[in-house]
Amino acid sequence: MIDAALIESLKTLVEPGKVLTDAASLESYGKDWTKHFAPAPSAIVFPKTIEEVQAIVRWANEHRVALVPSGGRTGLSAAAVAANGEVVVAFDYMNRILDFNTFDRTVVCQPGVITEQLQAFAEDKGLYYPVDFASAGSSQLGGNIGTNAGGIKVIRYGMTRNWVAGLKVVTGTGELLELNKGLMKNATGYDFRHLFIGAEGTLGFVVEATMRLERQPTNLTALVLGTPDFDSIMPVLHAFQDKLDLTAFEFFSDKAMDKVLARGDVPAPFDTRCPFYALLEFEATTDERADQALATFEHCVNEGWVLDGVMSQSDQQLQNLWRLREDISETISHWTPYKNDISVTVSNVPSFLREIDGIVGEHYPDFEIIWFGHIGDGNLHLNILKPDDLSKDEFFDKCKVVNKWVFETVAKYNGSISAEHGVGMTKRDYLTYSRSEAEIAYMKAVKAVFDPNNIMNPGKVIA
Amino acid sequence: MIDAALIESLKTLVEPGKVLTDAASLESYGKDWTKHFAPAPSAIVFPKTIEEVQAIVRWANEHRVALVPSGGRTGLSAAAVAANGEVVVAFDYMNRILDFNTFDRTVVCQPGVITEQLQAFAEDKGLYYPVDFASAGSSQLGGNIGTNAGGIKVIRYGMTRNWVAGLKVVTGTGELLELNKGLMKNATGYDFRHLFIGAEGTLGFVVEATMRLERQPTNLTALVLGTPDFDSIMPVLHAFQDKLDLTAFEFFSDKAMDKVLARGDVPAPFDTRCPFYALLEFEATTDERADQALATFEHCVNEGWVLDGVMSQSDQQLQNLWRLREDISETISHWTPYKNDISVTVSNVPSFLREIDGIVGEHYPDFEIIWFGHIGDGNLHLNILKPDDLSKDEFFDKCKVVNKWVFETVAKYNGSISAEHGVGMTKRDYLTYSRSEAEIAYMKAVKAVFDPNNIMNPGKVIA
Numbered sequence: 066m067i068d069a070a071l072i073e074s075l076k077t078l079v080e081p082g083k084v085l086t087d088a089a090s091l092e093s094y095g096k097d098w099t100k101h102f103a104p105a106p107s108a109i110v111f112p113k114t115i116e117e118v119q120a121i122v123r124w125a126n127e128h129r130v131a132l133v134p135s136g137g138r139t140g141l142s143a144a145a146v147a148a149n150g151e152v153v154v155a156f157d158y159m160n161r162i163l164d165f166n167t168f169d170r171t172v173v174c175q176p177g178v179i180t181e182q183l184q185a186f187a188e189d190k191g192l193y194y195p196v197d198f199a200s201a202g203s204s205q206l207g208g209n210i211g212t213n214a215g216g217i218k219v220i221r222y223g224m225t226r227n228w229v230a231g232l233k234v235v236t237g238t239g240e241l242l243e244l245n246k247g248l249m250k251n252a253t254g255y256d257f258r259h260l261f262i263g264a265e266g267t268l269g270f271v272v273e274a275t276m277r278l279e280r281q282p283t284n285l286t287a288l289v290l291g292t293p294d295f296d297s298i299m300p301v302l303h304a305f306q307d308k309l310d311l312t313a314f315e316f317f318s319d320k321a322m323d324k325v326l327a328r329g330d331v332p333a334p335f336d337t338r339c340p341f342y343a344l345l346e347f348e349a350t351t352d353e354r355a356d357q358a359l360a361t362f363e364h365c366v367n368e369g370w371v372l373d374g375v376m377s378q379s380d381q382q383l384q385n386l387w388r389l390r391e392d393i394s395e396t397i398s399h400w401t402p403y404k405n406d407i408s409v410t411v412s413n414v415p416s417f418l419r420e421i422d423g424i425v426g427e428h429y430p431d432f433e434i435i436w437f438g439h440i441g442d443g444n445l446h447l448n449i450l451k452p453d454d455l456s457k458d459e460f461f462d463k464c465k466v467v468n469k470w471v472f473e474t475v476a477k478y479n480g481s482i483s484a485e486h487g488v489g490m491t492k493r494d495y496l497t498y499s500r501s502e503a504e505i506a507y508m509k510a511v512k513a514v515f516d517p518n519n520i521m522n523p524g525k526v527i528a
Numbered sequence: 529m530i531d532a533a534l535i536e537s538l539k540t541l542v543e544p545g546k547v548l549t550d551a552a553s554l555e556s557y558g559k560d561w562t563k564h565f566a567p568a569p570s571a572i573v574f575p576k577t578i579e580e581v582q583a584i585v586r587w588a589n590e591h592r593v594a595l596v597p598s599g600g601r602t603g604l605s606a607a608a609v610a611a612n613g614e615v616v617v618a619f620d621y622m623n624r625i626l627d628f629n630t631f632d633r634t635v636v637c638q639p640g641v642i643t644e645q646l647q648a649f650a651e652d653k654g655l656y657y658p659v660d661f662a663s664a665g666s667s668q669l670g671g672n673i674g675t676n677a678g679g680i681k682v683i684r685y686g687m688t689r690n691w692v693a694g695l696k697v698v699t700g701t702g703e704l705l706e707l708n709k710g711l712m713k714n715a716t717g718y719d720f721r722h723l724f725i726g727a728e729g730t731l732g733f734v735v736e737a738t739m740r741l742e743r744q745p746t747n748l749t750a751l752v753l754g755t756p757d758f759d760s761i762m763p764v765l766h767a768f769q770d771k772l773d774l775t776a777f778e779f780f781s782d783k784a785m786d787k788v789l790a791r792g793d794v795p796a797p798f799d800t801r802c803p804f805y806a807l808l809e810f811e812a813t814t815d816e817r818a819d820q821a822l823a824t825f826e827h828c829v830n831e832g833w834v835l836d837g838v839m840s841q842s843d844q845q846l847q848n849l850w851r852l853r854e855d856i857s858e859t860i861s862h863w864t865p866y867k868n869d870i871s872v873t874v875s876n877v878p879s880f881l882r883e884i885d886g887i888v889g890e891h892y893p894d895f896e897i898i899w900f901g902h903i904g905d906g907n908l909h910l911n912i913l914k915p916d917d918l919s920k921d922e923f924f925d926k927c928k929v930v931n932k933w934v935f936e937t938v939a940k941y942n943g944s945i946s947a948e949h950g951v952g953m954t955k956r957d958y959l960t961y962s963r964s965e966a967e968i969a970y971m972k973a974v975k976a977v978f979d980p981n982n983i984m985n986p987g988k989v990i991a
């Protein structure tokens with residue numbers, strides 16, 4: 066914890082009332098959606114301008130105070146948790162959209178702009194911001210950029226990275242860098258923009274972002290297809306990708322759907338029960354295109370890859386099909402699940418999944434595994450439900466063992482121990498399963514270049 | 529120049545005959561397509577494996593020998609020129625496609641694979657590698673990645689960066705890094721892959737790349753539209769982008785087309801002469817889509833933005849329309865042009881272009897300016913033709929002055945002094961027009977992390 070005199074000097078850098086130290090604020094601004102770390106920041110500071118952010122960073126350098134950036138705090142890797150007396154820099158008051166250009170299709174945003182706010186702004190302009198995920202209603206753009214957020218439309222639109230045309234960052238020395246300036250083409254040396262994207266605030270803080278927008282999709286249409294086994298999902302993906310530009314290709318297991326249906330909020334897609342389901346979405350821009358989708362569906366049935374299926378005929382049906390996938394996370398939260406967010410290349414998914422199933426099943430036959438995820442990206446969300454007869458502590462102790470098996474299997478398949486949630490603190494000590502010692506050494510050296518006093522979100526990503 | 533004993537020790541690292549020191553090889557492997565620098569390498573070495581590349585880099589560290597990577601040597605910024613006794617590392621014998629995965633749509637390539645070879649391979653697999661440009665027949669993939677090559681389809685498919693799923697690089701210390709491993713989603717700390725892309729070989733050498741492929745475009749169709757002035761091109765772009773996913777949006781001036789038509793190889797698109805022309809391309813996947821394009825064309829005519837136009841009805845017509853744009857470079861090479869490759873945001877293009885026209889016209893009223901470029905990306909190719917009565921030397925002396933004006937104007941518009949050709953040596957000393965002193969200082973520090981002895985392509989990009 067830092068002392069009262071330091072807090073007073075911090076207060077001189079921002080507007081009156083913009084440094085909080087009350088217990089409730091420390092508690093709520095000191096943590097994200099992870100629950101393993103007790104929040105313990107020294108203070109929360111709310112800058113309103115880039116100059117104030119620079120002043121805070123210079124102050125932190127002078128007094129060797131660690132800073133933790135805070136956005137919507139919806140992170141799942143504890144990258145925005147302040148557990149060690151840090152000062153939290155919260156961007157809630159830097160939440161304005163500053164500019165829009167219709168020819169460039171770009172929006173200049175402060176880092177505290179809520180993801181959904183940007184989506185709504187784009188829609189209002191007849192355009193589309195395509196990065197979307199469950200926490201879009203509270204996550205902030207600065208955090209999306211810091212973690213290179215993914216979500217449900219990555220197969221078509223890519224990660225947050227793809228939509229950042231320009232970035233203003235304040236580095237660990239308080240310097241302001243203006244990276245790429247909204248240009249589409251710029252071959253003038255190292256593209257530091259991409260280094261800061263996904264760096265989880267360890268190199269500097271995002272203080273402004275120029276985001277690109279896209280045309281709105283037309284007549285989005287979803288199919289849910291039931292498959293006889295997991296392997297069949299791959300040729301289905303292949304067949305559809307050949308014919309259509311998919312905007313999503315998700316999957317979930319029968320067990321996952323069971324739990325969602327049991328809540329009674331959404332109807333079953335069709336009567337046939339299948340072990341796995343694929344949800345795919347495309348733009349039915351013309352009747353011809355919709356016919357193409359149906360013909361491909363039929364082809365998949367004839368090949369034995371699909372047992373049954375349905376295609377949405379209305380917006381309501383589209384939404385109902387999506388709920389089968391999107392309601393899973395909330396539904397299973399009731400069982401205090403162990404969660405992991407991992408990826409391998411798409412072609413490796415079936416054998417990878419089978420291997421994990423095998424390992425967990427062998428050692429913990431009473432554990433129920435719920436799989437779902439963005440299979441078009443090779444991104445699997447592994448969820449293990451707590452058996453009712455196990456205490457939370459017992460369950461999570463056993464899951465620690467599972468963690469190791471999962472990461473060993475990820476490493477064996479050359480995969481990623483964090484597909485989209487980031488490293489933060491939760492996966493920091495497992496980083497060697499996905500990055501070599503040499504890479505990690507370079508990461509530390511690069512951090513030292515941009516943050517020589519190690520005050521920017523220290524202890525996150527790398528030790 | 530390095531001494532004979534060193535050359536002998538270099539020869540022990542590779543297969544017999546894979547170190548060349550004859551005058552013709554030094555001359556041809558020591559330069560790229562730029563002509564301002566006299567090639568003067570000490571030797572050319574041809575590794576065949578990653579291990580050999582590592583051995584060469586370790587040897588270079590030990591003896592403090594500077595290395596220059598060499599691909600197809602089609603660069604336009606002298607990034608692959610060895611003018612100071614360096615050893616050139618040529619990737620001509622690392623030119624194999626190593627693997628292909630149909631589900632992942634990825635190809636594993638050695639760095640010496642020719643761009644066109646990858647395009648042809650993709651086509652053979654029923655897929656598409658969308659990065660394309662004039663030198664695709666000789667440029668190598670390693671060089672494409674080193675310069676983050678762009679080209680004519682960027683508006684739809686982005687730069688080379690977008691297609692690199694994984695990268696193996698040998699850093700300046702000889703360490704092999706395996707970056708991103710072909711994954712679509714990977715949130716495990718700093719994405720060094722993007723740091724190496726566009727670094728022009730100054731941080732390390734690309735020794736293997738996993739490239740993503742796309743589905744093939746369907747029924748590509750082009751329109752050439754004549755506009756009454758440059759400003760009208762912007763609402764035309766806007767109108768078409770609203771309705772269609774454009775695969776290209778190029779422009780050229782009447783003067784440019786004049787020169788191409790004068791060669792007699794390709795017919796005029798229509799009778800009406802206009803000061804500027806836009807060439808746009810889209811996938812006419814259905815008749816409905818083609819009708820939409822025609823309706824938008826009509827709308828543009830009604831608004832007064834377009835005076836005349838034509839839409840291709842066959843592959844032959846498509847190719848003829850493209851030649852109006854693609855033949856410009858070769859056609860005007862006859863006039864020994866001063867060339868510059870610059871970019872601003874799309875919305876700034878009209879006033880930027882007007883300003884440059886004004887400055888050049890005022891000081892050198894007898895200079896003929898030929899504009900063309902990828903206007904959908906804000907990327908302009910400025911070409912000034914040498915008047916017949918000026919000697920080459922006189923002309924290029926005057927152009928040095930133009931350079932300064934151009935870059936000052938680029939800086940004023942927050943643009944890039946190199947949109948897609950890179951910095952190399954030709955633009956190194958102008959880098960401050962596009963990157964701040966702070967950014968350049970960070971670039972030097974980051975280079976020192978990956979290349980502590982400054983042996984990897986020294987003197988390129990940064991001094």
